[in-house]
Amino acid sequence: MLKVALCQTLVSDKKLNNLENAYRKISRAAFNGAKIVSLCEMFNCPYSGQYFRINAEEEDDSQSVDMLKKVAKEWQIYVVGGSIPELCENKVYNTSYVVNPQGEIIAKHRKIHLFDVDIQNGIRFKESDFLSSGNEVTVFDTIYGRIGLCICYDIRFPELIRKMSLMGAKMVFVPAAFNMTTGPAHWTTLFRARAIDNQVYMFGISPARDINGAYTSYGHSIIVNPWGEILNEGSEFEDIIYGEIDLDYVDKVRNEIPIYSHRKPELYNK
Template sequence: MKDNFKVALCQMKVVEDKGENIARALAMISEAASQSDLVILPEMWNCPYQTSLFPEYAEEMEDSITLDAVSEAAKQGSVYIVAGSIPEKHNGKVYNSSFIFNPPGEIIGVHRKVHLFDIDVPGEISFKESTTLTAGNQITVVDTPLCKIGICICYDIRFSELLRLMALEGAQLIVVPGAFNLTTGPAHWKPLIRVRAVDNQVFMAAASPARDPDATYVAYGHSMVCDPWGTVLKEAGTDEEIIYIPIDLKMIPKIRQELPLLKNRRTDLYQLKKKKID
């Protein structure tokens, strides 16, 4: 395991043309791979964030032009990739799924969004992923030579139990492909990323699509990385860009020694248990 590595967050513009989205992602991965060890894409980057379109754009893992392209990009760039998320067909259902690739281009982990984004803020926004998507049922932590990486997707970040279980499984970096909107983003995006980093004393890397004011669903942007003390190391704006951030894993044991939150939990009074669901 390395003490230091660099991550690149690709805040890319997403359009209706899947081929154009894939080409845009490949260009950003190619640029980022030469300057980083881990490249991260945003949520639903190969299709618009629109429930009615998810089944139309969905691909099976074994027959996916999107994933094949990312696999080749990982090999060409010799880089780890958290491929944001895409709509995935699996056993007759559609999921919001994130695939993790190693430098040889192999899929080493899959996270299917556990908490579906079903909300209704009167006069602001109403959205219901469950009309076309199925919820996943696994907590995802992938062991890599860089570090142990936890994956959650967008709305998952609001559920502290999920991220605490990732930390207890050894995650040192939690990656969040997310597409908060102009209602929830200004209010909650940065506070959630910072507090999850502080609560679990891990690095948080959250990648959003770029903002497109003409889209049906307008993403907030502001991709960012936060350290275990809650400091925002770097934050994107709203346009398409790549941000690069060095990760110093030596911060984690230092902070956990100074402020032993995980050690001081009262497990005699309360416990958090992971359940296996088939």
């Protein structure tokens, strides 16, 4: 069994405080036996356009990435670094870094689908006013198996998660800051659906809810197994959510309902 931990942190407008809090949470999770630990979307600054550029960091000069490398190496764990605003050639990306137990970056995902929505009587938000989009599907190898990685709104595009599974992913991590309109409506359903669709473990990692902050996240970080069962789900408060993962169970489910051998891709592109 593989122990995984999701750190649902309360994010403030003080970057150093956020980094220190994330470091403590990751360390606690590792102390409790987690071998893969993930942070939430935008763990180093509030999920609000006004904070992205002023907190953006270049990969080679990043306090946030340095912290991820340090804590992963200290505890000999894999760290999925939620996401941070990444500055590159004067563009800002919503970027997740993955660090291995040697403190090396082994994967990097720039959010592909930007959250540009206008929901009547709900939220209006345009990420494209502040962020640029990535253009690569991200999967990476660990000693435990192959893992897929995407960010928040990316989960709403089933083709993306399916491509990850076809590339060999048995687990998919999704740092995500769903809001109080879309969270109650779609959070649980999306994670269960993607787990069932692709017969993978799905992990949703949210910031804790801050009703007085610049952005109010839904919270409820979640772990769903390949059968669509919720193994663990957090509340709205700051917490660490743990799950015991059996990757042999992925193979069991795929053998029992062999959707991959039943696919007819020649029909889907018409």
